[in-house]
Amino acid sequence: MTPQRIAQIEHDQGLDRPLPQQFVVYAENTLTGRFGISFVTNESVTTVIARAIWPTVLLVGSATLISTFFGLWAGIKGAWGRGSLFDTTSLFGSLVLYSAPEGWLGMILLIIFVGTFHWFPAGQMSSNTGQTGIANVLDILSHLFLPCMTLVLGYIGEYTIIMRSSLLEVMGEDFVMTARAKGVPDRLVRRSHAVPNALLPTLTLVFYSFGFILGGSVIVEAVFSWPGLGLLTYRAIQDLDYNVIQAVFLLFSLAVIAFNLAADITYGYLDPRVREA
Amino acid sequence: MQTLDPTPSEPPVLVGEPANLVPPKSPRRIGWARRRRALSAFWKTYRRSRMGMVGLVMMILFILLAVVGPFFVPAKDVSVAFATGKPFQPPTVHWLLGTDNFGRSVLSLIVVGSRISLIVGFAATVVTMVLGAGIGIASGFYGGKTDTLLNALTNWFLVIPWIALAIVMASILGPTLLNIILIIGITSWAGTARLVRAQALTVKERPYVERARALGGGDLHTIAHHILPNVMPVIFANTVLTVALSILAETTLSLLGLGDPNSISWGGIINEAFQAGALSAGYWWWIIPPGVMIVLVVLAFTMCGYALDEIINPRLRAR
Numbered sequence: 001m002t003p004q005r006i007a008q009i010e011h012d013q014g015l016d017r018p019l020p021q022q023f024v025v026y027a028e029n030t031l032t033g034r035f036g037i038s039f040v041t042n043e044s045v046t047t048v049i050a051r052a053i054w055p056t057v058l059l060v061g062s063a064t065l066i067s068t069f070f071g072l073w074a075g076i077k078g079a080w081g082r083g084s085l086f087d088t089t090s091l092f093g094s095l096v097l098y099s100a101p102e103g104w105l106g107m108i109l110l111i112i113f114v115g116t117f118h119w120f121p122a123g124q125m126s127s128n129t130g131q132t133g134i135a136n137v138l139d140i141l142s143h144l145f146l147p148c149m150t151l152v153l154g155y156i157g158e159y160t161i162i163m164r165s166s167l168l169e170v171m172g173e174d175f176v177m178t179a180r181a182k183g184v185p186d187r188l189v190r191r192s193h194a195v196p197n198a199l200l201p202t203l204t205l206v207f208y209s210f211g212f213i214l215g216g217s218v219i220v221e222a223v224f225s226w227p228g229l230g231l232l233t234y235r236a237i238q239d240l241d242y243n244v245i246q247a248v249f250l251l252f253s254l255a256v257i258a259f260n261l262a263a264d265i266t267y268g269y270l271d272p273r274v275r276e277a
Numbered sequence: 278m279q280t281l282d283p284t285p286s287e288p289p290v291l292v293g294e295p296a297n298l299v300p301p302k303s304p305r306r307i308g309w310a311r312r313r314r315a316l317s318a319f320w321k322t323y324r325r326s327r328m329g330m331v332g333l334v335m336m337i338l339f340i341l342l343a344v345v346g347p348f349f350v351p352a353k354d355v356s357v358a359f360a361t362g363k364p365f366q367p368p369t370v371h372w373l374l375g376t377d378n379f380g381r382s383v384l385s386l387i388v389v390g391s392r393i394s395l396i397v398g399f400a401a402t403v404v405t406m407v408l409g410a411g412i413g414i415a416s417g418f419y420g421g422k423t424d425t426l427l428n429a430l431t432n433w434f435l436v437i438p439w440i441a442l443a444i445v446m447a448s449i450l451g452p453t454l455l456n457i458i459l460i461i462g463i464t465s466w467a468g469t470a471r472l473v474r475a476q477a478l479t480v481k482e483r484p485y486v487e488r489a490r491a492l493g494g495g496d497l498h499t500i501a502h503h504i505l506p507n508v509m510p511v512i513f514a515n516t517v518l519t520v521a522l523s524i525l526a527e528t529t530l531s532l533l534g535l536g537d538p539n540s541i542s543w544g545g546i547i548n549e550a551f552q553a554g555a556l557s558a559g560y561w562w563w564i565i566p567p568g569v570m571i572v573l574v575v576l577a578f579t580m581c582g583y584a585l586d587e588i589i590n591p592r593l594r595a596r
Contacts, residue, residue: 096576104568104571111565122557214438214440219529249444253436256436257436260436
């Protein structure tokens with residue numbers, strides 16, 4: 001590469017200008033939605049991200065729904081039978097899962113279900129055999145299963161622990177005792193008196209932890225070559241593709257802020273005490 | 278700090294009480310006796326928590342491993358150039374956990390790696406705690422404009438997803454051990470700061486703080502002798518949980534290829550195995566053991582942290 005060519009590229013990228021000016025240009029470009037080009041593929045960053053966004057929504061969305069559902073279920077069942085075999089097992093299991101790094105969990109699943117049993121494909125999002133319709137959906141689902149399970153295992157423990165302690169707190173409240181005293185059956189006390197009140201703080205925390213599940217997806221996507229934002233980030237780190245890293249950073253932060261806002265609004269909508277305050 | 282201390286160095290003479298009935302004690306000794314009593318009462322409560330005791334024993338074992346273990350591993354065992362084994366050897370009696378791509382014993386790597394993993398965990402926790410406690414106390418104690426500013430900063434750091442910030446910082450600063458420690462500290466102090474601020478806000482309204490101020494205690498004296506000791510229990514439980522989170526954070530960064538390539542950590546071993554294609558080749562002994570170590574050490578600190586939290590946190594104790 002000739003010195004003229006290097007100077008030309010530096011000029012095109014704006015790298016020959018003083019740093020403060022570069023920052024102003026960056027801020028202006030960001031606010032007007034221009035994120036530059038990827039140093040690796042030479043495509044615009046917007047195109048690269050638009051292509052990667054849906055696989056991540058699919059993976060993170062399905063993992064969040066499944067882990068929330070089963071986490072809440074295990075937390076409720078555990079707290080209601082505090083000290084039972086189910087409670088001790090699920091609490092200990094939750095702590096172990098909470099302590100395991102997601103990427104490593106994914107590798108374990110790969111070793112067991114792909115390396116040993118050959119039940120699932122090893123990675124990516126489809127077999128690229130050009131099938132359509134139902135066959136295509138099934139193909140994507142079989143690729144989705146392991147990365148989704150990894151994220152579910154990684155976060156279900158946290159949700160179980162949160163739900164359990166939240167319900168335990170509510171179970172000590174006076175209105176639960178009142179319900180019992182007036183003879184409401186155990187099942188109904190749980191369903192209509194205790195759980196709805198314990199669900200509120202838990203759901204907020206689930207919303208708040210969205211940032212972590214998004215972070216976890218970076219590694220899991222890298223392990224399973226799932227073609228989403230996480231894999232894009234992973235590759236961009238290896239190739240020092242700064243424009244892509246910056247844009248993904250911005251997108252992740254915006255997503256988390258949006259989810260926190262959604263949590264606050266939902267909370268106000270569901271709990272009249274917060275609305276009045 | 279000592280010159281600001283308004284407590285008299287001699288015990289006050291109580292008028293009207295017969296002398297020599299109560300043996301004179303210096304305030305320092307009274308203070309230490311009180312601390313000893315509090316500590317033994319705390320230990321009695323802690324000992325009853327089975328989770329806490331199991332966690333504590335595991336934690337001590339891991340710290341022993343990290344301090345003593347590496348001395349028993351000859352440097353050539355973990356050197357890329359002088360390792361004696363054949364590459365990719367599955368576990369045998371001689372190589373208990375097999376070998377890696379350079380023929381190094383995975384067991385030796387794990388023993389040596391324990392030190393880096395724990396050092397990063399503890400050092401990042403120190404950074405987190407100094408930042409979190411400092412900013413939290415300053416925010417809660419001074420109030421007003423300082424509080425508004427520091428609280429905004431805390432909230433900003435709370436909302437930014439840590440992994441995104443860590444990735445950006447690590448790829449710009451470069452992967453050295455010190456940078457990794459700083460990055461983990463800088464991305465995780467906000468939660469601590471919020472906790473400490475809330476505690477500092479309630480402590481500063483207590484009468485003994487007013488008394489200290491009335492006797493002429495300055496800001497630094499009040500913070501060091503009255504606010505800090507009463508915020509300490511909250512910081513303590515949080516510290517133990519933060520060590521666990523920092524070790525996990527180091528693993529995550531290593532798995533992303535942002536770890537220090539010149540030092541051996543558990544996350545780094547897993548990453549090297551992953552990069553070398555150990556997954557498709559089925560070298561499970563290279564991937565599973567370091568991960569199990571991470572799970573166990575994080576579990577140990579988490580169990581201790583939860584047990585401490587249950588004793589110290591007044592909201593949980595009430596139950």
